[in-house]
Amino acid sequence: MTTIVDTDLLGDLQKFGAADVNACFSCGNCTALCPLSDNDATFPRRMIRYAQVGLTDELLGSKELWTCYHCGLCSDSCPTEADPGEFMAAARRYAVASYDPTGLARILYTRPVVGTALAVGIAAFFALFMYAASGPQDGSTLALFEFISEDLIHWTGIGVMIALVVAGAIGVVRMARHVARRDHVSLRSVIGGRAALARTARAAWSSIGVESLGQRRFREDCKDDAPAEPLYRRRWLIHALTIWGFLGLFAATLMDWGLALLGIKETGTAIPIWYPSRLLGTIAGISLVYGVTIFMINRARRLTRSAQTSTASDWLLLALLWITGVTGFAIEIALYQSGAPAWGYWVFLFHVAVAMELMLLLPFTKFAHAMYRPVALFFLALAKEPRPQEA
Ligand code: SF4
Ligand code: SF4
Numbered sequence: 216m217t218t219i220v221d222t223d224l225l226g227d228l229q230k231f232g233a234a235d236v237n238a239c240f241s242c243g244n245c246t247a248l249c250p251l252s253d254n255d256a257t258f259p260r261r262m263i264r265y266a267q268v269g270l271t272d273e274l275l276g277s278k279e280l281w282t283c284y285h286c287g288l289c290s291d292s293c294p295t296e297a298d299p300g301e302f303m304a305a306a307r308r309y310a311v312a313s314y315d316p317t318g319l320a321r322i323l324y325t326r327p328v329v330g331t332a333l334a335v336g337i338a339a340f341f342a343l344f345m346y347a348a349s350g351p352q353d354g355s356t357l358a359l360f361e362f363i364s365e366d367l368i369h370w371t372g373i374g375v376m377i378a379l380v381v382a383g384a385i386g387v388v389r390m391a392r393h394v395a396r397r398d399h400v401s402l403r404s405v406i407g408g409r410a411a412l413a414r415t416a417r418a419a420w421s422s423i424g425v426e427s428l429g430q431r432r433f434r435e436d437c438k439d440d441a442p443a444e445p446l447y448r449r450r451w452l453i454h455a456l457t458i459w460g461f462l463g464l465f466a467a468t469l470m471d472w473g474l475a476l477l478g479i480k481e482t483g484t485a486i487p488i489w490y491p492s493r494l495l496g497t498i499a500g501i502s503l504v505y506g507v508t509i510f511m512i513n514r515a516r517r518l519t520r521s522a523q524t525s526t527a528s529d530w531l532l533l534a535l536l537w538i539t540g541v542t543g544f545a546i547e548i549a550l551y552q553s554g555a556p557a558w559g560y561w562v563f564l565f566h567v568a569v570a571m572e573l574m575l576l577l578p579f580t581k582f583a584h585a586m587y588r589p590v591a592l593f594f595l596a597l598a599k600e601p602r603p604q605e606a
Pocket of ligand 2: 245248249250251252258259282283284285286287288289290299300301303
C-alpha cells in the first residue's frame with residue numbers, strides 16, 4: 216500500500232486548535248499518565264507522531280482517537296507543552312471535517328464569523344419559511360398547529376431528517392472505511408457467516424450499550440475530576456445526561472406523534488403530566504437543559520481541562536441544544552395558560568426553527584462524536600474479539 220505524506224497536516228490541525236506538537240520527543244509521560252491507555256504503550260503519542268510526519272490516512276483511520284475523553288491529565292505532565300489532550304480534541308475536529316464531504320464542518324470549526332452568519336441565516340430561513348405559511352393566533356387556548364400547520368412542520372422535519380441521515384451515513388461510511396483499511400478489517404470478517412455476525416453483535420453491544428449509553432470507561436476510568444467534583448458536576452454524568460436527554464426528547468416526540476396517529480390525543484395540545492410522552496419529555500428536557508447548562512458554565516469559566524479551548528462550533532451546538540430545551544419548556548407553560556398568550560406563538564415559531572437547524576447541523580458539529588465514537592469503539596471491541604476461526 217502506498218503511503219501518502221501530507222506536509223500540510225500539522226498546519227491544518229493547528230487551524231482546528233492543536234498546539235505546535237513539533238517539540239514532542241515521544242518521552243511517554245502522556246502514555247504513563249493516561250487512564251485510558253490500557254496496554255497500548257503508544258497511546259496517545261502515536262497520533263502526534265502521525266501529525267509530525269504527515270500521515271493523514273493513518274490519523275483518520277485511528278479508532279484510538281475517539282477513545283480519549285479529554286481529561287487533560289496527559290497535558291499537565293507534558294515537558295514540552297505539546298498539550299496532547301488538546302491535540303487529540305483538535306484531531307477529532309479535523310477528523311469530523313475530513314469525513315464530511317460538504318465542507319460545512321470545516322467552515323463551522325475554522326471560520327467562526329462565516330459559521331455564525333450561516334447558523335443565523337439557517338435559523339432565519341426556517342423561521343421565515345414557516346411564518347410565510349402561518350395562520351391565525353387566537354382562541355381561548357394556544358392553537359399551535361393552526362398558527363403553523365402540522366403538515367408543514369411534519370414534512371419539513373422529514374426533509375431535515377433525510378438530510379441528517381444521508382450526511383451522517385456518508386460520514387460514518389467514510390470513517391469506517393478509513394479504520395477498516397488501516398486495521399485490515401474485511402466486510403467478510405464482520406458479516407460473513409453466523410460466527411462473524413455473533414462477534415459483530417457482541418462488539419456492537421459493547422460499543423453502543425456498554426460504552427456509549429452506559430459511559431463505562433468515562434465513568435470508571437477517567438478520574439480527572441473525581442473525587443474533587445461532587446457527583447452532580449462530574450464530567451461523565453453531565454455528558455451522559457446530555458445524551459440521554461437528547462435521545463429522550465427524540466423518543467418523546469415520536470411517542471407524541473404515535474399517540475396522535477392512534478387518535479388518543481392531538482399533537483401540540485396540553486396533556487396531563489403523567490402521560491408517557493409528557494413525562495418522558497419533561498424528564499429528558501430537564502436532563503438536557505441541566506447537562507448543557509453545566510457544559511456552558513464550564514466553557515465560559517474554563518473550569519475543566521477540556522473547556523480551556525472552545526471553538527465557535529462548540530458554542531453553536533450548546534446554544535442550539537439549550538435554546539431548543541428551554542423554549543420547549545416555555546411552550547409547555549404557554550399551553551397551560553388561559554387566553555392563548557401571543558408570546559407562546561412566537562416562542563413556538565422560534566423553537567421549531569432552532570430545532571430544525573439543530574437536527575440539520577448535527578453531523579457537522581461536535582455532536583458528530585455521537586456517530587463516530589460508537590463506530591471507533593465498535594472496531595476497538597471487534598479487535599478484542601477472537602476471530603471466527605480462532606473461537
Ligand atoms: S508527554 Fe508530551 S513530549 Fe512526551 S510523548 Fe507525550 S506529548 Fe510528547
Ligand atoms: S486527555 Fe486524558 S484520556 Fe485523552 S489522551 Fe490525555 S490522559 Fe488520555
